[in-house]
Amino acid sequence: GAGVSQSPSNKVTEKGKDVELRCDPISGHTALYWYRQSLGQGLEFLIYFQGNSAPDKSGLPSDRFSAERTGGSVSTLTIQRTQQEDSAVYLCASSPRDRVVYTEAFFGQGTRLTVV
Amino acid sequence: AQSVTQLDSQVPVFEEAPVELRCNYSSSVSVYLFWYVQYPNQGLQLLLKYLSGSTLVKGINGFEAEFNKSQTSFHLRKPSVHISDTAEYFCAVSYNQGGKLIFGQGTELSVKP
Numbered sequence: 001g002a003g004v005s006q007s008p009s010n011k012v013t014e015k016g017k018d019v020e021l022r023c024d025p026i027s028g029h030t031a032l033y034w035y036r037q038s039l040g041q042g043l044e045f046l047i048y049f050q051g052n053s054a055p056d057k058s059g060l061p062s063d064r065f066s067a068e069r070t071g072g073s074v075s076t077l078t079i080q081r082t083q084q085e086d087s088a089v090y091l092c093a094s095s096p097r098d099r100v101v102y103t104e105a106f107f108g109q110g111t112r113l114t115v116v
Numbered sequence: 117a118q119s120v121t122q123l124d125s126q127v128p129v130f131e132e133a134p135v136e137l138r139c140n141y142s143s144s145v146s147v148y149l150f151w152y153v154q155y156p157n158q159g160l161q162l163l164l165k166y167l168s169g170s171t172l173v174k175g176i177n178g179f180e181a182e183f184n185k186s187q188t189s190f191h192l193r194k195p196s197v198h199i200s201d202t203a204e205y206f207c208a209v210s211y212n213q214g215g216k217l218i219f220g221q222g223t224e225l226s227v228k229p
Contacts, residue, residue: 033217042122042221043160043206056216091160093217104150105217107160 002026004108006092012114013082021077021111025094032069033095033105034077038088046090049075082115089113118142120209122220130228131199137192137223139207149190150208150217151181160206166190177201202227 005024013019025032034046045059049069060066064082069075079086089112093105123138141147151163164175171183181192190207207220 035219043208043219045216045218048216093160104162104165107152109159 004092004094004106006090006108006111008111009109010112010114012116015084015115016081018078018080019082019113021079021090021092021113023075023077023092023094023108025073025075025092026096026106027073029094029096029106030072031095031105032075033093034067034075035091035093036088037091037110043091046077079113082113084115087113087115118209118211118218120207120218120220122205122207122223124223125221126224126226128226128228129197132196134195135193135197135201135225137205137207137225139190139192139220141188141190141207141209143188146211148210149181149183150210151175151179151190151192152206152208152219154204154206154222156203163192163205197225197227199227199229201225 004026007022011019030051032049035043036046037043047060047067048056064080067075067077089110091107091110093107095105119142121140127137129135149166152160153163154160163179164173164181166173166183174180179192179194181190183190202225204222204224206222208217210217
């Protein structure tokens with residue numbers, strides 16, 4: 001597809017379970033972001049991957065959260081032992097980031113996570 | 117700390133009236149500034165961006181924004197809004213060394229007939 005693809009679009013899970021959220025960025029984009037959007041809140045930065053550089057994990061809220069990006073393409077955000085406060089829409093974005101000129105980030109439709 | 121502040125969480129306005137959505141960022145030598153729009157039940161899409169050059173930037177749907185370095189602001193304006201402009205608007209900034217996009221809390225624009 002031409003855009004950023006996220007799966008699943010909706011996920012309901014029981015408190016304490018682990019979940020994996022997937023992001024397929026636009027082909028060729030070197031930068032990939034994860035954000036969290038809670039009800040009535042802005043976009044909270046979680047993690048940023050850029051090429052082969054070490055990811056910027058400064059936004060991950062706790063050690064229950066982790067993310068990987070395999071082969072510089074697909075990324076998986078994992079939340080272990082989910083809590084109700086983890087309920088939110090998780091957004092992925094990718095960008096053809098050029099070190100000289102910054103370009104826009106393209107967003108996926110998000111995964112709505114509900115922890116019950 | 118790097119931050120973006122959107123001064124208004126909600127802006128109600130009547131159709132065909134002008135609107136300004138305010139955005140301020142923490143100071144830095146060089147910044148890249150963006151406005152994104154999120155229509156109800158949709159993803160975010162880029163409205164406009166400032167990378168360099170002219171401080172007045174024009175975007176889609178008749179929106180424009182002005183980069184003011186001395187006031188560290190990037191306010192979004194539209195001279196005459198439509199019902200279809202009802203959406204959440206997010207200001208975002210990228211700083212030179214970080215690379216990541218930092219978003220404001222969003223402003224909900226509600227256009228009434």
